[in-house]
Amino acid sequence: MIDFEVVRVFCGADGRFGNRLGVVRDGAAAASREERQAVAGELGFSETVFVDDAARGVIDIYTPTTRLPFAGHPCVGTAWLVGVSSLVTAAGTVSVRRDGDVTWVAARAEWAPPRTLREYASSGEVDALEVPPPGEWIYAWARTDESAEASFQGIRARGFPGRSDGIDEDEATGAAALLLTAELGRPLLVTQGRGSQIFTRPLADGLIEVGGRVSR
Known part of the structure; x- marks a missing residue:
């Protein structure tokens, strides 16, 4: 199994709860879509993110069974973990800002x-x-x-x-x-x-x- 980190995204005000997210910082460790899908299925989180370029915030998102062009909790969690000002997803570029203990991302409904x-x-x-x-x-x-x-x-x-x-x-x-x-x-x-x-x-x-x- 490749190295990954786990964060909880959308925690309550007391820091509890939140949806677990798997983050593979070294996306090259699972280069193909087939490999990434297999890793996401093995981890079993609702979503797993592969970081392809940490400096630019390029990410790739998978559920246990499919690839997603965009998803909210992976973007918020990865932005917090990696510390970038924007993320590049398959759907488009997502801007990031922080306000106190809340990390925000901006995207389009479509x-x-x-x-x-x-x-x-x-x-x-x-x-x-x-x-x-x-x-x-x-x-x-x-x-x-x-x-x-x-x-x-x-x-x-x-x-x-x-x-x-x-x-x-x-x-x-x-x-x-x-x-x-x-x-x-x-x-x-x-x-x-x-x-x-x-x-x-x-x-x-x-x-x-x-x-x-x-x-x-």
Whole structure:
């Protein structure tokens, strides 16, 4: 097995939770897509990142079963770990900024993989959901009154990838939160999974920022 590091992305305010991310700093150790897919499958994280050029922030993203042009939690986690000002993904260049303990990335909604955004009447309904059968990537969400700041709409969410790859529920999903922000058109504070937190903010130029706390 090649060397890799693990960080938790979109941690709660107390540093707990977050979605685990595998980061292979030496992308050349698994040069081909086939090798990278095999490594990602063996690691079993919802996503694994291969860093092809640390200075320029060139990265390649994989789930256990497929390659992704862009994904939110891999970008936020890798930006925090490598310390770059931008990332180059297969979908496009992602800008990076830091505000206190929150790392932000900016991307376009059309870069995100398709997700079914399914609204529920209350956070209780979202909490009570059972894992749906495989088939479509479902982001179940409901509005809440909980928010760390008055400018952010509170959201309770759960993510179900539906890929039959061992990830029945995603603890925190930046791309889905990005798509929800594009739909609602306002800043969000998403509490997902067991207690992970995702901040989002639409920008004037059509980009959407996705941010969160990262920890090892």
